[in-house]
Amino acid sequence: MLKEPKVSPQDKAGAHYNRGSAYIRLGDGPKALVDMNEALRLKPDFSRALQTRAGILIAQQKFDAAIKDLDKAILIDPKSSSAFNNRGMAYMGKKNPGKAIADLSKAIELDPKDPASYTTRGSAYMITGDKPKAMDDLSKAISMDAKQTVALYNRGALYAGGGDKVKAKADFEAVLAITPGHKEAKAQLAALAKTGG
Template identity: 35%
Template sequence: MKKLNEKAIYDFNKAIALDPNEPSTYCFRGSAYLELNEHKKAISDFNKAIELDPNHTNAYYRRGIAYCHLEEYEKAISDFNKAISLKSNDISYCYDNRGYAYLQLNEYEKAISDFNKAIELDPNYILAYTNRVNAYLRLNDYARVIYGCNKLIELDPTNLAYYNRGYAYLKLNEYEKAISDFNKAITLDTNYTRAYWNRALTYVHLNKYEKAISDYNKVIELDPDDKNNYYLRGHVYLQLQKYVKAASDFNKVIQLDPTNTSAYYFRELAYKSSRGFLFGF
């Protein structure tokens, strides 16, 4: 794909040399730069296309995408507004991308409104459904997360959709439903760290500590440098009265983060509990 875009740029350079006043050629070259993540060059070409044709909808739309990549979301929104007002052929994408820009600016209801509009225009627009779920998650609106994931799963039953729905069920204390969804997410991706992590947390809520340990073991196998994984497993070992293993996990936390005062406290608690357990105190 990189070579194709580089070849396209070479050809557009020639076309521009022959006719420097054709706006679409600049837009095409800008699109090739966009594919190569050369966003400033892309914007320069889209600027030229708009200078030559102030109603060039595709140039506004694509410049908006480039601004999103550069995290210049206000400028992106302005461009998507213009593309929408000009009735872009990519209008559903304009709404979705404007929604994404609003999402990054923490304007969640505006984002949701745009994702809804994108879905209304294209009921099979999977990315718009996904982005809408992300907005619901930002709002901690777990009932709507479940609703959004249900719609998404009908179209595209991905591990992320099941994970997000499982996470929403977890936050709503519907633990069995959460586990069912985390199971599905893990079936679709056996190395899905977050799904194991949250399934472990769900098992803890259900007092199924051995199953929680099994999941934390997998999480640590996948991500051995995250102190939080050892810290949480250490607490589960405390619940199981496996004090030596708990102390070992808190030791690991301290190795990874010597300033973690909580780990020192619980390591000492594990040592004391171990001595009391061994001697029948």
């Protein structure tokens, strides 16, 4: 289909997007990026391709380029919770928790059932030192999806920092039940054991 002369640019853009998405599932970011670039060359206002390319760029720690794509995606589709969520993640990568919280709050407003937005916003609140809001968001994410390892780990860290060793231990053990090789959770449990937790 990609080499057929009679196929419209819109359809070719869709085919590149689909193949790029398959490359992402296979863990091949560079090939996925080539396809997303081509999809956007053929269809510059392709919001899903902009968001997907931004996700690849975030994984490559190219946060400014990701934000540029997400700014455009939001202009095209201002009700896209995933675009706001991804831009919030990019701002977290840039160590700008204030902008991240604003975007993640908008993502939650648009889709209050997405645990990933609560997890990331909770992490941003941790950075700003707002522990009660961080705890609320992380607990909300975990109540929606008990396999949110980032939320479990960060909530465990909050519990440990607040002296609640029992709850901290439970969260770190839950992380290890999901991801047995999680080095940070193992280290936290070892530290708790040394202090009698």
